Amino acid sequence: MIKFLDLKKINEQYETEINQAFQTFFKSGWYMLGNSLKVFEQEFAQYCGTRHCIGVANGLDALILILKAYDFEPGSEVIVPANTYIATILSISHSNLKPILVEPDINTYNIDPARIEEKITDKTKAIMVVHLYGQATNMQAINKIAQKHNLKVIEDSAQSHGAVYQGKRAGNLSDASGFSFYPGKNLGALGDGGAVTTNDDKLAEKIRVLRNYGSEIKYKNQYKGINSRLDELQAAILSVKLKNLDNETNNRRKIAEYYLNNIKNNKIVLPMVTARESHVWHLFVIRTENREQLQKYLQEKDIQTMIHYPIAPHKQNAYKEWNHRCLSITEQIHSQVLSLPISPVMNIDEAKVVVDAINNY
């Protein structure tokens, strides 16, 4: 069987080092906001090329904490791609701000910069972009619009650890960025985890305090903060895995390139790559008219696939106030996408099985 993503196999690569990290952690007797977190924050900031990294509990909180720190007036508007995982949009709703959905580019699946300016009002405060499936958004166009209208730019980098755009990494392409270290992400912990990266000293300091009840000095609370800390143990495990992230990304690229060069079936639309290094292939997503039929066909051949995502956020019950809206490009994408197996531990022989199956479909 070809698994969609063999997490067990991915993490077993690091078994010895993770066991060592656990022993060091256990013997230290220190569980929260300690040295392992500090070390990982430094390493991940350096990896992204940013001045700061603040470890938090998960990717959703990372985005919420950025918005909290900016303290926009309630009801202010944040522009966000309609085509994303719902967490991006939830971070805005949870901050008492209004998500303004913008359709994506049908080729890259990322927010279409050409559709942003028509949505800007005097209430707009920020543009939150998502490097969806692992490919960097067109930041040059986004940052130009933001500069012209005096807006903050926030990246949701939950799917794009290590993606490089015009010489800079995801997380270093805007005012502040949220990362997730959920186990299935390109850099995954053995549980929940997340981080904010930024070059803004004041913002970093505020988020560092906000993640810990708004308290810098114990029992003295400066802000109405939340409890959202990255565990010492997860930080230590992430330090182990970060060392090998670029190698893992290279294997993802090898599989993706094999698919791109060898899948030849006119019923299938392959993903568009804007630049080799700008895509870290969190997911390899194809489009086809009858994806349920293709999924079933592949399943019969023991090839696991998944759908990212089956229902657009504006069509979810959670946002029933928007259910009547029609965002045709987003809906088309949600009805046609299918994610093929890709991972750092997949090999070309396995990719060939997938390619042969699709080419015979």
Ligand SMILES: *Cc1c(COP(=O)(O)O)cnc(C)c1O
């Ligand atoms: C995974 C993900 C998140 C949320 O991360 P969690 O750690 O699960 O909270 C946010 N945005 C995108 C695009 C994601 O893929």
